[in-house]
Amino acid sequence: MMNSELVEQASRKIAERIASQESPVEAAYRLVHLRPPTRRETKRSNEFLARYEDAVNEPDSGERLTRALQALCRVLLSSNEFIYVM
């Protein structure tokens, strides 16, 4: 799932769409899960973005953020909450 073309493309599109927004984490949750993130989720997501940006080895800061947001979206698209309606 996380390696599939479809998730690769969809997560990139969402990341590009939300990168310039004031709170991209909230935008990602609203687009994928149709709800705002909890306070805990916001905190965890921001930590994730910071760690990912540190690790990703990308000189351009805009692209660095987009790549990190794409990774976050890939995680959200792979989560149970997105995949199953129960």
Next chain:
Amino acid sequence: MMTISRRELPSQMGAGFGSLALSVLLAEEAGAAGPLAVRAPHFAPRAKRVIMLYMFGGPSHIDTFDPKPILNRDSGKPLPFAGPRVVSFPRRGGGLIGSPFEFKQHGQSGAWVSELFPHVATKVDDLAIVRSMHCSNPRHGGAVLEWHTGSDTFIRPAMGSWITYGLGSENQNLPGYITMSQALSEGGANNFSSAFLPAAHQGTPLGYGDADAKDARFPFIGDGRNRQDLQRLELDMLGDLSAEHRERVGYESELESRISTFELAFRMQAAAPQVQDISAETPATRRLYGLDDPITENFGLQCLMARRFCERGVRFVQCNSNGWDHHSHLKKEVTEKCAETDKPIAGLLTDLKSRGLLDETLVIWGGEFGRTPTAENADGRDHNPHGFTMWLAGGGIKAGLNLGRTDEYGYYSVEDKVHFHDLHATILHLLGLDHKKLTYRYSGRDFRLTDVHGEVVHRLLA
């Protein structure tokens, strides 16, 4: 703003205090180590793992392992006793039809094998041949399911799922139950599904029925370009989200399985390309499995992969040869199917033995039923669940045994009858599992692979 997720809405409408107690029970169940962690058997096992060589369609016993001179003598005459009440194609049936193939006795055991299996014939002293198999369903769908799951009526866990549920798997970087090139018809995925067992015991298909084995790859496993450290960050994040999700909704087999599947897939990115890279196999090994011949290449590659999976501790591996349903043109078509599989099967047995793996690996050959001694469409045979042949080799099997007998025409099993349920019980027994104790509570009662049936066939044991 108050938010209710799509999932929470129905549960908040219905759940009461009962769910509190349930969440405690489920937390305990979820607390164990990974779902494929090795678990101790009930008693000392004779085999550690299984290779199933599945001949989909129903191979003719009468033309391969069960010679019938009286059938040949009476060829063209009517069947001299009543046939079964239910047959698959009643209006196409004809009189008796003898086998066009020559049989000889082989090895110390003197087992009869027809000219269709010249390579397997050299291995008879390693085999326990059961000529008295029977099952309960004359159609592919039911009989295929009955072989794979023990039930031809309801969706039940596959034998491979029961076995990984009972024993776990010895390699945490590969699935515990792999089936190669399995047909998607006649029950399809239900033949390798875990049903109500924890979903991590689902069989992992590699390729599918109509595709070449050499094109079979685990899907979406990545090509090694992904940076592992970045993926690790993503998986940790996903794990955290799943943990919160679990706090909200309680234990769910599907959720646990999805988490463990993501983690397994992460580890498989390194392990799977390695196991599927056969470039280091010697030319002699390739020839042994028939990889140098386009006729044997497809099944040969499956057999070679089975050995490679076994070496790496995969618990249950199935190789599938499809197209054994010979309702007409029997002579030509059964000859072709045997030619495709004969050398690879013998090669697998030779290779397992020379690597010291045969003693601890149980190899099983057979299909969902055999075929009738009466003709169908003039030159074919109909389905016959009442008497047919399967054979076993390796771990704990009495090598060189010829067990059971069908009647003089090969229609019904008449002596030392072995039902699928009995063979299932025996397979579990060889793996150190008591088929009556390997249970799973679901929907208010304990379930088993053998349901309320099955006797261990002690005569098959070494």
